Amino acid sequence: MRKLKNSELNRLSIDEFKYSDKMPVIIVLDNIRSLNNIGSVFRTADSFKIKSIHLCGITAKPPHKDIHKTALGATDSVDWKYFKNTNDSIDYLKEKKYTIFAIEQAEESISLEKFNPVPYNKIALVFGNEVKGVSNEIMDKVDVCIEIPQFGTKHSLNISVSTGIIIWDLFIKLKKT
Numbered sequence: 001m002r003k004l005k006n007s008e009l010n011r012l013s014i015d016e017f018k019y020s021d022k023m024p025v026i027i028v029l030d031n032i033r034s035l036n037n038i039g040s041v042f043r044t045a046d047s048f049k050i051k052s053i054h055l056c057g058i059t060a061k062p063p064h065k066d067i068h069k070t071a072l073g074a075t076d077s078v079d080w081k082y083f084k085n086t087n088d089s090i091d092y093l094k095e096k097k098y099t100i101f102a103i104e105q106a107e108e109s110i111s112l113e114k115f116n117p118v119p120y121n122k123i124a125l126v127f128g129n130e131v132k133g134v135s136n137e138i139m140d141k142v143d144v145c146i147e148i149p150q151f152g153t154k155h156s157l158n159i160s161v162s163t164g165i166i167i168w169d170l171f172i173k174l175k176k177t
Contacts (some may be wrong), residue, residue, distance in 0.1 A: 017077045022051040025170065026093065028100075028126040030086045030134050031057040032159060037130065039070025040160035046074035048167050053078060054093075054124075056086040086126070090141050098124040102142040103166055104134045105155070109147035112169055119177040125166060127159050 012020060027045055032038055038060055045053055055061045061082045062068070062075035083089040090100060099121055117123060126142060128134030139145070148157060148165055157165070 014073075014077050017046070017049070018079075020049060022049045023171065023174065024120065024122045025050050025167070026052045026054060026098065026122075026124045027163065027167075028054040028086065028089050028093070028124055029056060029059045029159075030126055030138055031129045031132075032059045032127070033130055034159075035060055035064060035066035036070045037158065037160045039067040039072075039075075041127070041163050042067070042071040042074040042078050042080075044160070044164050044167055045078045046071075048171050050078065050167065053080040054083055054089040055080055056083045056089050086135065086138050087141070090124075090126075090138060093124045094141075096122065098122040099144065100124045100126060100142045102126045102128070102134045102139055102145045103148070103162055104128060104139065104145050105147050106139060106145045109145040112146055112148050112166070115146050115169070115173075117170060117173055119174060123170070125163075125170075127163055130159055 027041060027050060029038065029041060038055070041053065060067060061080070062071075067075060083092070093100060101123060103125060126134050126138060146166065148162060150157065
């Protein structure tokens, strides 16, 4: 089996990416402390043509060498906005008629395999701090909570891994509709 060369991958240029149709999804990062996690989320957002990322609170913003190291240029292709606090992002998204989904372990959460997104709805996905998760203040404002089922001893996933799982699942489910 032969690996494909980069020239064979039919990658979009940054300009082509900027003007292409995107998934109607905004990723909200609620006080993410790891620059590598932030860069990884940018890379995932680029891979699946996510509309935008909201960087909130202590979440660092580009340009930063440690974000760039993991993002591999995705900070140039994916649109992003910074909000001083996550509340401001959520208020902005609600005003724009987004349905807000927290990715968290909580009462009344929907297990990911039972989650069925409504096609053409604008979706915001809130991913929380590596230690504290999505803040209680934000949990009180979300419309729905999605939980990734886990069966080991840790019952937690790295935020960049969670983002990849959720975005892939959402991509597959929306593609079917």
